[in-house]
Amino acid sequence: MSKYLRPDDLRRLARYDIAAQLVVEGYLSGHRRSRQRGSSIEFHDYRAYSPGDDPALVDWRLFARTDRPYLRTFELETTLECHVLVDSSASMGFGGGGQETKLEYASFFAACLAWLVVRDHDRVSMHLFDEKIRRHFAPGSTRQHLHELTSALEANAPGKPTNLPEALRRVHPMLTRRGALVVLSDFYAPAEQVFAALNPFLHRGFRIHLFHVLSPDELELPDAGLVRFEDMEDASRVTVHTAALRDDYRESMRQHVQSYRRLAASRRVDYALARTDGSFFTLFDRLSA
Amino acid sequence: MNLVLGSPQLLAGLALVAGPVLVHLLARARPAVRAYPSLQLIRQVMRRTLRVRRPHDWLLLAVRTLAIAALAAAFIRPVYFGATPLAAAGEKKTVVLVIDRSASMAATEGAQSRFGTAAARAIQLLESSGGSTAANVVWIDAQPAGIFAEPGPNRAYLVDVLNRAAAVPQPGAAESALRLAFEQLRTAEGAKEVFVLSDFQATAWKNVPLTPPPGVRLVPMPVGASDLPNMALTDFRAQPAAPVTGQPMQLLCRVRNFSPEPRRAVVFFEAGEARQQRAVDVPAWSDAEAAVSLPAGAPGDLPLRASLADDAFPGDDAAHSLAHVRESVRLAVAGASTSPSIEPLTALGGAIPWLSARRIEPADALTAAADILFVSDWDGQNAPAFRDLAAKGTAVILAPKNGTPAVALADALGVPATPAAPALTAEAAPAKPWKVALASESHPTVALFRTGEFGNPFAGTFRQRLRFSAPPAPATVLAGFPDGVPGLVAGPRLADAKNAAPLFVWNLPLAADASTWTQEPVFVAFFGELCRTSLPAAAGVPGETLPGTPLRFVPGPQVDPHDLRLLAADGSAVEITPPSLPGGPFLSPPAVPGSWRWMARDTVVQHAWCNFPDGESDLRRLDPGTLTGATAESVASRAAMAAERDGWPLWPWLALAGAVLLWTESGLAAFGKKSPVPTAPAVS
Numbered sequence: 001m002s003k004y005l006r007p008d009d010l011r012r013l014a015r016y017d018i019a020a021q022l023v024v025e026g027y028l029s030g031h032r033r034s035r036q037r038g039s040s041i042e043f044h045d046y047r048a049y050s051p052g053d054d055p056a057l058v059d060w061r062l063f064a065r066t067d068r069p070y071l072r073t074f075e076l077e078t079t080l081e082c083h084v085l086v087d088s089s090a091s092m093g094f095g096g097g098g099q100e101t102k103l104e105y106a107s108f109f110a111a112c113l114a115w116l117v118v119r120d121h122d123r124v125s126m127h128l129f130d131e132k133i134r135r136h137f138a139p140g141s142t143r144q145h146l147h148e149l150t151s152a153l154e155a156n157a158p159g160k161p162t163n164l165p166e167a168l169r170r171v172h173p174m175l176t177r178r179g180a181l182v183v184l185s186d187f188y189a190p191a192e193q194v195f196a197a198l199n200p201f202l203h204r205g206f207r208i209h210l211f212h213v214l215s216p217d218e219l220e221l222p223d224a225g226l227v228r229f230e231d232m233e234d235a236s237r238v239t240v241h242t243a244a245l246r247d248d249y250r251e252s253m254r255q256h257v258q259s260y261r262r263l264a265a266s267r268r269v270d271y272a273l274a275r276t277d278g279s280f281f282t283l284f285d286r287l288s289a
Numbered sequence: 290m291n292l293v294l295g296s297p298q299l300l301a302g303l304a305l306v307a308g309p310v311l312v313h314l315l316a317r318a319r320p321a322v323r324a325y326p327s328l329q330l331i332r333q334v335m336r337r338t339l340r341v342r343r344p345h346d347w348l349l350l351a352v353r354t355l356a357i358a359a360l361a362a363a364f365i366r367p368v369y370f371g372a373t374p375l376a377a378a379g380e381k382k383t384v385v386l387v388i389d390r391s392a393s394m395a396a397t398e399g400a401q402s403r404f405g406t407a408a409a410r411a412i413q414l415l416e417s418s419g420g421s422t423a424a425n426v427v428w429i430d431a432q433p434a435g436i437f438a439e440p441g442p443n444r445a446y447l448v449d450v451l452n453r454a455a456a457v458p459q460p461g462a463a464e465s466a467l468r469l470a471f472e473q474l475r476t477a478e479g480a481k482e483v484f485v486l487s488d489f490q491a492t493a494w495k496n497v498p499l500t501p502p503p504g505v506r507l508v509p510m511p512v513g514a515s516d517l518p519n520m521a522l523t524d525f526r527a528q529p530a531a532p533v534t535g536q537p538m539q540l541l542c543r544v545r546n547f548s549p550e551p552r553r554a555v556v557f558f559e560a561g562e563a564r565q566q567r568a569v570d571v572p573a574w575s576d577a578e579a580a581v582s583l584p585a586g587a588p589g590d591l592p593l594r595a596s597l598a599d600d601a602f603p604g605d606d607a608a609h610s611l612a613h614v615r616e617s618v619r620l621a622v623a624g625a626s627t628s629p630s631i632e633p634l635t636a637l638g639g640a641i642p643w644l645s646a647r648r649i650e651p652a653d654a655l656t657a658a659a660d661i662l663f664v665s666d667w668d669g670q671n672a673p674a675f676r677d678l679a680a681k682g683t684a685v686i687l688a689p690k691n692g693t694p695a696v697a698l699a700d701a702l703g704v705p706a707t708p709a710a711p712a713l714t715a716e717a718a719p720a721k722p723w724k725v726a727l728a729s730e731s732h733p734t735v736a737l738f739r740t741g742e743f744g745n746p747f748a749g750t751f752r753q754r755l756r757f758s759a760p761p762a763p764a765t766v767l768a769g770f771p772d773g774v775p776g777l778v779a780g781p782r783l784a785d786a787k788n789a790a791p792l793f794v795w796n797l798p799l800a801a802d803a804s805t806w807t808q809e810p811v812f813v814a815f816f817g818e819l820c821r822t823s824l825p826a827a828a829g830v831p832g833e834t835l836p837g838t839p840l841r842f843v844p845g846p847q848v849d850p851h852d853l854r855l856l857a858a859d860g861s862a863v864e865i866t867p868p869s870l871p872g873g874p875f876l877s878p879p880a881v882p883g884s885w886r887w888m889a890r891d892t893v894v895q896h897a898w899c900n901f902p903d904g905e906s907d908l909r910r911l912d913p914g915t916l917t918g919a920t921a922e923s924v925a926s927r928a929a930m931a932a933e934r935d936g937w938p939l940w941p942w943l944a945l946a947g948a949v950l951l952w953t954e955s956g957l958a959a960f961g962k963k964s965p966v967p968t969a970p971a972v973s
Binding site for chain 2: 102228233
């Protein structure tokens with residue numbers, strides 16, 4: 001059993017059905033039958049080619065005859081594809097106050113989410129990133145695939161500095177099918193840059209869920225007197241008297257979170273603040289709502 | 290600005306001012322290091338809030354820097370000399386110390402007198418003046434003089450004189466002393482400085498300019514910290530100054546209160562062996578008169594003394610005078626032996642014990658030794674001479690005769706004459722004799738008879754008289770005939786002559802066939818009263834000497850100069866200087882308040898006394914702010930004087946400033962910590 005798949009957690013997870021939140025209209029694949037056109041063994045019809053369509057589906061014989069590209073559509077079995085991006089940068093290694101680190105928190109959630117998806121015979125992919133994609137797992141639905149994912153999570157450690165927009169840009173071409181995109185990060189990048197990087201996904205019809213993982217200490221800036229803080233990503237230091245900054249810091253953090261929330265609301269992106277001092281099951285509550 | 294650094298080698302210490310800057314910058318060094326996911330937001334907040342807090346930090350930095358700068362500057366001991374400093378100790382200079390040793394400088398404040406304080410300060414000035422200094426001391430007293438004729442290098446001798454000197458009970462001629470000091474600097478070399486050490490008594494200094502000539506630096510140095518309260522005795526006298534033995538004599542003196550509160554004083558009077566005391570209440574800054582009545586004792590000079598209980602300034606708490614007690618009043622009746630006035634008047638000498646009466650020739654009237662001169666059958670000659678005789682203390686009674694010009698009468702009385710007034714004319718009573726009545730009740734001569742208790746002083750009848758009109762005021766008709774003809778006229782007493790005696794015009798015939806007055810008992814009483822009240826009231830006894838001037842005595846032919854001695858009141862002998870020329874006076878040292886006796890063997894040939902100078906009793910000083918000149922400084926402040934010559938040491942002030950700034954810094958730092966931080970809502 002994986003570190004991140006605890007029996008108690010799995011028993012609790014059994015009650016959750018998150019498919020409704022993760023199902024994406026358009027390219028649906030999986031055991032949910034759908035009349036939506038897609039690729040399968042049963043030919044359904046031809047349709048005109050649109051930019052972004054898979055060129056492999058182009059009927060070249062018809063193209064030779066008509067000199068126009070057309071796709072063969074098939075009646076597909078709907079299969080959920082869930083793509084999980086886990087921020088594994090240095091900042092995710094922060095725990096604060098002896099609590100589990102943000103990466104552990106995210107890993108627990110990612111593992112359980114993967115288990116749920118595989119349980120329903122849907123496909124899940126996982127991408128571990130910092131300033132670039134460190135590890136990439138193509139979508140799969142087998143237990144072996146789940147094991148590989150959880151093993152990768154267990155072996156994962158906070159790495160280099162974050163570059164979430166860049167990681168999203170690199171992940172985008174890897175995701176051949178649209179589905180649900182779940183991003184687990186501390187989102188220290190400016191919200192505008194991140195959402196600019198998410199635009200291609202939105203354009204392709206991904207259903208995006210952003211989970212902003214932060215520790216209570218990051219949110220509140222505990223009163224520790226005169227402290228020299230060292231940035232976990234670039235090792236820079238700054239000396240502050242926390243009491244003098246605390247209230248202003250909290251306000252700045254609130255505004256930072258609000259900026260993500262505002263942009264998410266405007267783009268129909270699901271956004272939630274995930275405090276590491278709380279249970280990750282609240283996120284599943286949100287997904288199954 | 291003249292600034293000298295006492296320890297310039299420590300100037301590098303000013304680099305310590307960099308200390309607070311470094312401390313300030315490193316104030317947050319080595320705190321605990323904590324990992325944090327991202328400092329992005331923290332830096333944002335710091336950039337925004339430090340702009341707000343920076344003013345407080347800058348103020349703290351400034352206070353710390355100034356504190357260190359002040360403390361570092363204190364170590365280099367800067368000294369400030371002012372715009373025009375005095376010549377330094379090593380500079381060539383000529384210094385004259387004008388020191389007030391007048392009577393007021395004997396006033397005691399604290400442990401020593403004002404003069405003692407001034408002398409100590411003068412010694413300090415001399416000892417710190419440096420080897421290139423020529424110095425002298427000029428005394429402010431009644432006769433200002435310098436110890437040397439001109440400034441010289443022998444400062445040790447000046448110090449020795451100052452150590453032995455004391456204030457003298459004399460007034461101070463301040464302006465003369467300053468002139469002398471400036472004169473001594475006229476040809477001096479180097480810097481020229483005059484220091485005036487005085488209490489700057491208001492009564493002595495208020496009109497004295499303190500403007501030195503060009504090139505001379507004048508430094509007034511007030512001595513004494515306060516206006517001392519004082520009580521003094523002045524104007525001590527006997528009335529009458531020359532009483533007759535047994536005659537009541539009144540001793541009077543004025544008690545002056547130089548203090549802001551009313552005070553009660555007890556004055557002790559001594560007249561020979563007799564003693565009395567009198568308490569008197571004196572209002573603030575005012576005076577009151579104390580008086581006692583004592584009988585005049587045996588004939589001769591009677592030394593008198595009045596005293597107060599000692600106060601802080603005892604020099605003026607005693608006064609001296611002298612009364613000359615006469616054996617009798619001398620009545621000289623000038624007239625021919627056949628004059629009918631002679632016998633009744635000379636008979637008075639037998640009726641009045643203290644009166645001796647004798648006849649003198651009319652030609653001797655102006656030269657006779659007499660207390661009262663009666664000129665019978667006066668023809669009007671020498672009227673001004675008789676008036677002058679009265680002004681000098683001999684009472685004159687002029688009994689004119691028939692044909693005496695009325696102008697002469699007016700001249701003798703000192704009143705305006707009526708040009709056309711006829712001469713005095715003798716007349717007899719027509720049928721009934723005249724009666725003469727009292728015409729004035731206020732004149733001292735007849736005041737005793739005012740109430741009528743002793744009857745009419747002019748009882749009896751008069752068959753003869755001289756007719757003339759009553760003289761105008763200020764002459765006073767004391768007795769008059771029923772028809773207005775004056776019987777006895779008193780001339781005005783000279784107000785400005787303390788020793789003046791009255792002059793009368795007598796129109797009351799004394800011959801037995803002319804009146805019955807001399808047969809009346811009241812005649813003796815009236816004439817006795819006339820003689821008593823005609824004696825001079827004020828002291829006219831010679832012998833008083835001004836303080837600061839020597840006592841003088843010129844021995845007469847009956848005194849052997851070799852036997853002459855001068856004794857003080859306690860019997861001690863005083864050194865006297867024989868005359869430099871034959872017939873000149875023997876001199877004593879300058880007199881101080883007290884009494885003395887010139888003795889020829891065992892006989893007192895002359896009394897002498899000296900009283901405290903009046904103007905020296907008011908110990909109030911001029912407001913130092915009104916003193917003109919370079920700098921008005923208290924002698925008590927040695928630092929102030931040292932600053933003029935040696936500069937003001939600034940290190941105590943710098944150290945104090947540094948301490949204050951450090952205290953301020955701690956307060957600011959604490960304030961910065963306690964500043965309330967605005968709260969912000971929690972993030973959810």
